[in-house]
Amino acid sequence: MKKSVLALTASLAFAAGSVSAQEVIITTGKSGGGYHGVFGTNLARVLKEQGHDASVVTSLGSIQNLDRVNSGEAHIGFTQGDAFAAWSKKHPNSNVEEIGSLGEECVFVATREDGIDDEDDIGEGTKIAVGEKGTGSAVSWDYLRTLEDDYAEASTFYQGGIRSLAKVASGQFDAFLWVTAPGNLNHSYLEAVNANDDLRVISLNDYSLNEKLPSGETVYEFHDVVVREGRFSDTEVETPCTSVLAVANTEMGAEALESAAAAIMMNANRIRGL
Template sequence: MTRPGGSRTLWRRIVGVAAVVVLAGASSACSTRASEWDDSRYEIASGGANGVYFAYGSELAAELSETLDVRIDAAETAGSVDNLLRVGSGEALVGFAQGDAAADAVAGEGAFDEPLAVQAVARLYDEYLHVVVRADSEIDDLTDLAGKTVSLGAENSGVHVIAGRVLDAADVDIASISDPELDLGESIMALEGSEIDGFFWVGGIPTPGIADLAETTPVRLLSIEQTWVNTVNARYSDAYRPSDFPVGLYGLAQPEPTMAVPNYLVTSAATPDDVVRDILAGLFASRTDIAQDVPAAALLDRRQAIFTGPVELHPGAVEYYRSQRD
C-alpha cells in the first residue's frame, strides 16, 4: 500500500529543529509551547466533514493554535486507516483512529503492509457502529443486506474495516453486496436520494451528519447481536464491546444493540516528548469548551485516557499523565 505524504514530513521538521531554539523571542507572551515547535503548518488528521472526528479535530486545532501560537489545521481525510498512514508518514502531527485500526497499524496487519511507528496520546471516547437504513426500508436485519447496495465506508477508513468484520461474523457474503465505498457525507446524500439501501458508519454519538439526516429522512439502525461482537473479538484484536444506542437518539423509540470500539488520538513515535505534553495539556484544558460543540469531548477522562493497549503510549504522554498524579 502506498502511504500518503508530502516532501516535507513532519518528523523531519520537528526533529530537525530540536537542536535549534527557533522560538527564542518569537513566541507570543501568552504562549507556553515547548521549544521543539517550529513555524511550520501542523495537521490533525480528522476524518470526513460530517463526522465527529472532523468536528473534534477542528475545535482542537483552533484551541491549540491559539494557546501555543502555532498554525495547526484540521485535515479532512477518509478516516482511521488514512489518519494512521498520515501520522506514520509524518504528514500529520496527530490523528484520530479507532482502536482496532490502530492495533492493526502497530502490528502491520489488515490494511497495513508493515508496522507503523505510531503511538497513542490518549484514549478519547468510544465510537459506535451505525448500520443505517431508511425507516420505510424492508431491511430488518443485517443478513438482509445480502444482494443490496450498501456503502461499507470509504476506502482507507476504519468503517470499512469494521463493516467487513461484522458482516463476516454474521455470515453475510460481502461479495454479494454492491459497495460504492462512500464517505459519510456521500452516504447520507445517497440514502436521502434512495440511491443506496443503507450504509455503515462508526463514530461518536450523536454523529452530526446522521442527526441532521434523521431530522429530514426518518431512519432506522440495524441491531448488532452480541454473538457477532464476540465472534469479531475472537477473530481479531478483542477491541470491541457490546453497547446500545439510547432511546431518542436519531429518533429511536427504543434502545438498539450495537458494538463500540475505543477511539485514540495517535502520533508518530518520532514526535518530541515536549510536543506531546503540550498537546495533552491543551486537550484537557479545552475539553469543556470543545464539548459545547462536540459532546463526545466531554467523555475525555484522565484516568481512562491511559488505556490504549495494544498501542503503546508515547513517552511524552506517559510523562504528562505521571505529572498529573503529583
C-alpha cells in the same frame, strides 16, 4: 532525514514557553465534518493558547490521517479505533502512537421494516451500501467483514448519502450502514429513517466482533443506543461502538508526545465541543 526533521520540529514546537517557526500539523477529516470543524479546530486553538503554532489540514478521514502521521507529513491526527486496528495489521512497525480518546462513534444499520430482521440475516445475497471508499463507515464495514464471515459474503456497495437510504426504502438495497456519535439524533441519516415508516434501524450485536487495539483495549464495546425518542418510551438498538482516537508520530520525541497527550487529556471536553 525526514523523521529527524520531524522530531526536531516537534520538539521545538512543544517546548515549554516557546513558539516554533514550524507548525504542528493536525490532520483531520473533510471540511465541515467533526474531525475537522470540531476536534481539529479546537485542538489547534488549545495548542495556540499554550504558545504553540498549530495548523489544521483536511483529509479523507482516518486512513489518510494514519498514513500522514506515520510518514511524518503530519504530527497529530484523528482516527476511529476500528480503522486504527485494521491499519495497524498492515503496519506492525509503524511510527504511530495513541495519545488520547475523544469519545465514541457507533455503527448503525438501516433496513426496510419488512426486510432484514436482525444482523443474523446479513450474509450471502444481502446488498448493503456503506458509504464511499475511504469514509469512516466504509472503513468500519471493511473491518467488520474481516471479523464475521457472514458479513464477508454480503454484496457491498460503496455508495452513501440519502439516495442510498432511498434505495433501501425502494428495495434496491437491503441495508445502509453509517457511523456517527451515539445520541446524535439530529444526524441526517437517522432523521431520514425516522421520517420514513418503511425504514428502521436494527441491532448489530454479534459478539464475534471483538478484537484488540495495539494498546490492548477492545476495538468495539456494545451499547444500547437510542435511535428514536417516544412520548412514553424510546426505541433503542444494541450496536458496536469504537473510540475516536488522537494519534501522534513517535518521532516527535518523548517530551513532545507527553505535551500533546496532556493537552488532549486536560481539554478533552473542550476539544469535543462540549
